[in-house]
Amino acid sequence: MSNAAAPSSHGRLQTILLFAGLLLGVAVGQWMHVNEVSVGAWWNTAGEMFLLRPLQMIVVPLVVLSVATGIASIGDPSRLGLIGSATIGFYVSSMLIAATLGAICVAYFQPGAGWSPAEVEALVRQGGEAFNADATRAQRMTAGESMGLGGAWQSIIGSILPKSPLAEAAAGNTIGVIAFSILLGLGLAAAGEAARPARAALDGFLAALMVVIRWVLWLMPLGLFLFVAGVVGKIGLGAASGPVGKYFVVVMGALLFHGFVLLPLMGVLLGGGNCWKLMWRVRRALVTAFSTSSSNATLPVTLEVTANEGGCSKRATNFVVPVGATINMDGTALYEAVAALFLFQWFGVDLTFGDTVIVVMTATLAAIGAAGIPSAGLVTLVIVITAVNTSLAGRGLEAIPISAIGIIIGVDRLVDMVRTTMNVWGDIVGAKVITRLAPDEA
Numbered sequence: 001m002s003n004a005a006a007p008s009s010h011g012r013l014q015t016i017l018l019f020a021g022l023l024l025g026v027a028v029g030q031w032m033h034v035n036e037v038s039v040g041a042w043w044n045t046a047g048e049m050f051l052l053r054p055l056q057m058i059v060v061p062l063v064v065l066s067v068a069t070g071i072a073s074i075g076d077p078s079r080l081g082l083i084g085s086a087t088i089g090f091y092v093s094s095m096l097i098a099a100t101l102g103a104i105c106v107a108y109f110q111p112g113a114g115w116s117p118a119e120v121e122a123l124v125r126q127g128g129e130a131f132n133a134d135a136t137r138a139q140r141m142t143a144g145e146s147m148g149l150g151g152a153w154q155s156i157i158g159s160i161l162p163k164s165p166l167a168e169a170a171a172g173n174t175i176g177v178i179a180f181s182i183l184l185g186l187g188l189a190a191a192g193e194a195a196r197p198a199r200a201a202l203d204g205f206l207a208a209l210m211v212v213i214r215w216v217l218w219l220m221p222l223g224l225f226l227f228v229a230g231v232v233g234k235i236g237l238g239a240a241s242g243p244v245g246k247y248f249v250v251v252m253g254a255l256l257f258h259g260f261v262l263l264p265l266m267g268v269l270l271g272g273g274n275c276w277k278l279m280w281r282v283r284r285a286l287v288t289a290f291s292t293s294s295s296n297a298t299l300p301v302t303l304e305v306t307a308n309e310g311g312c313s314k315r316a317t318n319f320v321v322p323v324g325a326t327i328n329m330d331g332t333a334l335y336e337a338v339a340a341l342f343l344f345q346w347f348g349v350d351l352t353f354g355d356t357v358i359v360v361m362t363a364t365l366a367a368i369g370a371a372g373i374p375s376a377g378l379v380t381l382v383i384v385i386t387a388v389n390t391s392l393a394g395r396g397l398e399a400i401p402i403s404a405i406g407i408i409i410g411v412d413r414l415v416d417m418v419r420t421t422m423n424v425w426g427d428i429v430g431a432k433v434i435t436r437l438a439p440d441e442a
């Protein structure tokens with residue numbers, strides 16, 4: 001049974017304002033870009049104040065409350081085991097499917113092939129400059145290269161079992177906070193009668209936070225306008241043309257295909273119902289993800305709309321969505337596979353089938369390891385490239401430089417907006433699927 005709410009007049013007004021903010025943001029941004037109006041940091045700061053900060057402020061307490069109450073409400077350990085494994089199973093499979101789709105698209109459309117040596121050289125030089133333009137980012141990427149695949153695993157496992165959940169919360173690392181909240185939820189369930197007041201108190205706090213989120217939603221159209229206008233004004237839609245244009249079209253096309261076709265099909269097959277309608281119902285989360293490029297910052301909105309408008313059970317939503325915001329990134333996995341294969345194609349390296357499998361697997365790992373913040377995927381892309389470089393070195397072939405990532409930096413923020421939207425959409429489809437296993441009590 002669906003408990004999706006019918007759109008209220010408030011909801012309708014919010015939708016109109018949201019789409020108006022979005023379209024106006026693109027139009028004003030492009031106008032500023034074309035007319036060479038300097039787009040100062042002001043736009044980003046204002047967007048942050050109106051949208052990002054209020055959402056970010058809520059994220060950590062929300063994760064603790066929703067995961068702990070979600071787990072406590074499921075209670076039975078064997079049921080929890082089933083739901084936990086189904087959630088992780090769904091997330092990993094959907095990311096592998098996304099990365100495979102990306103690899104197939106690059107093999108078929110060959111976005112990096114067919115350029116003259118002079119064009120290749122010019123772009124590689126420009127890419128190197130773009131890579132080094134941001135010294136901190138370049139340093140993080142180079143550090144990622146020396147960390148390698150083993151280091152990536154170590155860092156993921158290390159953040160799942162942190163020394164202090166408070167330190168993780170302060171640093172904005174939600175994986176550690178989730179691990180703590182799962183333990184707290186298990187304890188709340190196991191303590192039975194003695195923990196009843198604590199469970200009721202946490203439920204009450206969660207309900208209160210949900211009200212706060214609804215207030216924040218009213219700020220969204222303005223924040224969204226400011227963000228989108230700032231990004232488009234700085235980059236301009238024309239950045240997606242030229243030599244990287246083909247890459248841009250392939251990655252965007254694959255992301256949209258995954259989001260509009262594959263994910264809804266998975267949702268329909270495993271969760272039932274009409275997932276295209278669900279997509280429309282949860283539009284506020286998708287639009288927030290698009291404008292903020294952050295799954296973490298979008299989490300409050302995702303939780304609100306998935307259970308209320310999306311008709312997914314609160315039990316499933318409260319557990320599945322926060323976990324998904326941190327580890328489930330279909331859009332990022334797909335993008336990392338496309339970007340890595342594109343760069344090797346650009347350098348004229350012939351990859352074997354085995355190399356492509358390495359790309360798909362490491363793109364999934366890199367997506368799991370990416371934080372739900374803007375550009376995180378760009379940084380973890382290093383893991384994928386390094387893994388293939390290691391395989392090439394084993395066969396005595398020349399590696400490509402990490403600075404090659406600079407080639408796609410110019411369009412990355414635009415790609416980030418769409419891949420984050422698909423990341424969040426994947427979490428919502430996950431909640432839909434798990435609702436079958438964890439429905440709310442009638």
Ligand code: ASP
Nearest residue numbers: 294295332372373376377
């Ligand atoms: N911005 C993405 C997210 O928050 C991560 C990425 O850069 O791919 O989901």
